Amino acid sequence: MSAALEPTPRKKLSLLVVQLGGLDEIFRSLMALKAIKHLYPELSISFITRAETAAPIKKVDWISHVFDIPTLRTKSESEITSANDPLTKVASWIDQIITQHYDLLVNWTYSKDFARMAAITTSLIPAYVKLGDYIRDDMNIGSYDAWSMYRQAWLQDSIEQDIHHTDIITTQLLTALQIHAGDPDPDASATAVSSRYFFKNSTMAIHPEWASRPHNLKWTAIHLDTVQENAVEFVDRVLRRHPDQGIVLLGESAQAKDQAVLMKAPRVVNLVGQIHFDQLTHLLSQCHWLISSKSPIVDLASLMNIRVVYLVQDLPHYSLKWTEDGPYGNSHLVIQADDSVNVDALYGAWTYFGSEWFHKGSVSVEKHFENLGLSAQLEKIQLFKSRIRTSQEGGGVCFEKVSPQYFTFEAWMYRVRGQMARAWFCGWLPNIEAEISRIQLNPELIKRVRGVSESIQVLEKLSHEGKGISKELEVYAEKVRAGYLMSIEDRDAIEVFGKKLMEVEALMSRVVQVEPELRAILKWYQQMMSNLQGESIAAMAKETGSIFDLLSEGVELVSVYARKTLSLAKPKAVAETTEATITPLSPN
Amino acid sequence: MVADIQILQGKIIDDPEQRTKNISRLIEELALEILTEEELAIAIAPQSNKSAEGAA
Numbered sequence: 001m002s003a004a005l006e007p008t009p010r011k012k013l014s015l016l017v018v019q020l021g022g023l024d025e026i027f028r029s030l031m032a033l034k035a036i037k038h039l040y041p042e043l044s045i046s047f048i049t050r051a052e053t054a055a056p057i058k059k060v061d062w063i064s065h066v067f068d069i070p071t072l073r074t075k076s077e078s079e080i081t082s083a084n085d086p087l088t089k090v091a092s093w094i095d096q097i098i099t100q101h102y103d104l105l106v107n108w109t110y111s112k113d114f115a116r117m118a119a120i121t122t123s124l125i126p127a128y129v130k131l132g133d134y135i136r137d138d139m140n141i142g143s144y145d146a147w148s149m150y151r152q153a154w155l156q157d158s159i160e161q162d163i164h165h166t167d168i169i170t171t172q173l174l175t176a177l178q179i180h181a182g183d184p185d186p187d188a189s190a191t192a193v194s195s196r197y198f199f200k201n202s203t204m205a206i207h208p209e210w211a212s213r214p215h216n217l218k219w220t221a222i223h224l225d226t227v228q229e230n231a232v233e234f235v236d237r238v239l240r241r242h243p244d245q246g247i248v249l250l251g252e253s254a255q256a257k258d259q260a261v262l263m264k265a266p267r268v269v270n271l272v273g274q275i276h277f278d279q280l281t282h283l284l285s286q287c288h289w290l291i292s293s294k295s296p297i298v299d300l301a302s303l304m305n306i307r308v309v310y311l312v313q314d315l316p317h318y319s320l321k322w323t324e325d326g327p328y329g330n331s332h333l334v335i336q337a338d339d340s341v342n343v344d345a346l347y348g349a350w351t352y353f354g355s356e357w358f359h360k361g362s363v364s365v366e367k368h369f370e371n372l373g374l375s376a377q378l379e380k381i382q383l384f385k386s387r388i389r390t391s392q393e394g395g396g397v398c399f400e401k402v403s404p405q406y407f408t409f410e411a412w413m414y415r416v417r418g419q420m421a422r423a424w425f426c427g428w429l430p431n432i433e434a435e436i437s438r439i440q441l442n443p444e445l446i447k448r449v450r451g452v453s454e455s456i457q458v459l460e461k462l463s464h465e466g467k468g469i470s471k472e473l474e475v476y477a478e479k480v481r482a483g484y485l486m487s488i489e490d491r492d493a494i495e496v497f498g499k500k501l502m503e504v505e506a507l508m509s510r511v512v513q514v515e516p517e518l519r520a521i522l523k524w525y526q527q528m529m530s531n532l533q534g535e536s537i538a539a540m541a542k543e544t545g546s547i548f549d550l551l552s553e554g555v556e557l558v559s560v561y562a563r564k565t566l567s568l569a570k571p572k573a574v575a576e577t578t579e580a581t582i583t584p585l586s587p588n
Numbered sequence: 589m590v591a592d593i594q595i596l597q598g599k600i601i602d603d604p605e606q607r608t609k610n611i612s613r614l615i616e617e618l619a620l621e622i623l624t625e626e627e628l629a630i631a632i633a634p635q636s637n638k639s640a641e642g643a644a
Contacts, residue, residue: 069622070622071626072619072622072623072626073626073627073630086623087615087616087619090619091615094615094618114623114625116621117618117621120617120621123619124614124618135614137610139610139613345593377620
């Protein structure tokens with residue numbers, strides 16, 4: 001393993017990306033790939049996608065090939081011949097891809113509707129290294145790599161963690177490339193991944209109504225499909241108070257069309273339901289802001305470096321949280337409210353950050369809301385601004401609270417969990433002292449951290465015990481290697497080890513019942529255990545030992561965070577006062 | 589990092605020609621998945637004619 005981690009000369013490799021998800025996943029994949037292509041310019045990248053979502057990928061000039069999933073339906077039964085029989089079509093399609101001999105294959109499809117199709121495709125196509133989910137021999141879905149297991153364990157189980165989905169897939173592939181292809185291009189300078197000119201565009205792609213707009217205005221695009229209830233009043237306020245601003249309305253739904261009619265004005269361009277992809281990218285490239293809730297257009301705007309005002313909506317059917325698939329990049333705004341975001345909050349935030357160039361932070365957001373007479377509205381929302389962290393801070397996008405923040409225990413754990421993942425998969429360790437020093441301590445936080453410390457000590461012991469049992473099982477199983485046959489005594493002994501491991505898991509569950517914020521550790525253990533790949537008991541016991549090693553590392557990191565946080569809360573000794581500094585009372 | 593590199597960095601398959609044991613079954617499953625999606629797409633087409641322009 002150590003030899004594989006030595007810097008090696010870069011190899012020219014080919015990569016196949018299986019992305020059968022929606023446009024949001026396509027755009028996030030392109031964001032990750034652009035960063036990777038910059039570091040590995042020789043990498044040849046191909047895509048497998050669905051025909052309905054292929055158009056944007058075909059507009060990217062550094063993508064070598066795009067394979068569409070074949071169409072299998074025939075118009076009538078009589079048209080079915082041996083050549084267009086569905087099985088023959090699928091087999092020929094797979095054969096055509098196999099002939100390309102890809103070095104790496106990564107499955108980045110997470111959309112529930114297409115995850116199984118993508119996993120089957122991933123299993124069918126050979127490659128030297130595979131990442132992502134696949135179909136195991138028992139026809140269930142498994143994961144090839146730890147980042148994919150992490151995603152299954154934490155992201156799909158609504159465990160709060162602070163790594164954006166784009167950062168997860170970027171790091172997953174980048175780390176694999178560093179190992180298999182060598183270190184990145186040393187000449188690759190730091191450069192912005194997103195760009196207003198991300199897609200190839202033709203000069204014919206300008207919508208006539210957009211072409212005839214007043215050119216002396218600053219434009220804000222509003223995605224009416226997702227921002228319905230606030231839009232009419234917001235646009236009215238902008239038109240009345242900001243003569244230098246124009247609004248362009250986007251969307252497709254019938255409700256959006258009805259609403260757009262209500263906003264007819266000289267400085268409003270209504271393109272609802274009448275714009276294609278090329279026209280959209282051209283238009284967005286001319287806008288200062290996009291206002292939208294969850295939609296692929298947010299991922300597109302991120303890719304094109306257009307600032308987004310993102311209104312968080314509670315979408316229970318959607319598996320990712322806004323911190324994981326919200327706008328990516330610097331200086332986007334996120335507004336979250338317990339109920340829905342009202343127009344005053346939206347207007348206050350948009351005007352504050354829209355005039356940053358003018359006030360340069362000399363006016364606080366609280367003061368700005370107060371000047372607008374909207375102080376009460378600021379209390380109803382949480383306002384975040386996105387920032388790309390430096391590599392010293394762990395990299396990736398983060399969302400920093402702009403409105404006043406009371407630092408909760410949940411927020412503390414949220415940060416610690418993200419750092420745990422970075423330590424596990426990237427070997428990167430945070431500067432804990434610097435991080436802790438920024439935390440505003442409060443009695444409730446101290447009390448909860450003290451409580452979690454006790455649970456952590458139990459988990460440390462359990463991880464150690466699990467490691468010991470796995471090792472004993474491995475040694476025992478090595479001794480009784482006998483294929484499918486073993487004595488009853490050996491079978492019973494192995495069963496005892498198995499039961500002990502189950503007891504350890506049961507005890508970990510009890511710890512999590514006491515401290516639910518540690519559920520992530522148990523979920524991670526369970527996900528890893530369901531992905532054991534060893535073909536013998538000894539091999540699986542060895543893998544189990546590695547899993548307990550990882551758990552110990554994670555638990556140790558939480559423990560260090562807890563210790564250092566609590567040490568800040570300890571009362572500090574005041575410098576002793578010497579007699580010389582005491583002014584004697586005057587006898588008079 | 590202590591875990592096996594293969595667990596962390598993806599399955600390393602030395603023989604590119606090596607394919608899974610269930611090829612014919614997987615091809616059938618894939619065809620079935622594609623056909624089901626096509627049926628669904630036709631069923632929902634009147635309500636939502638989404639395409640690559642769906643971003644807007």
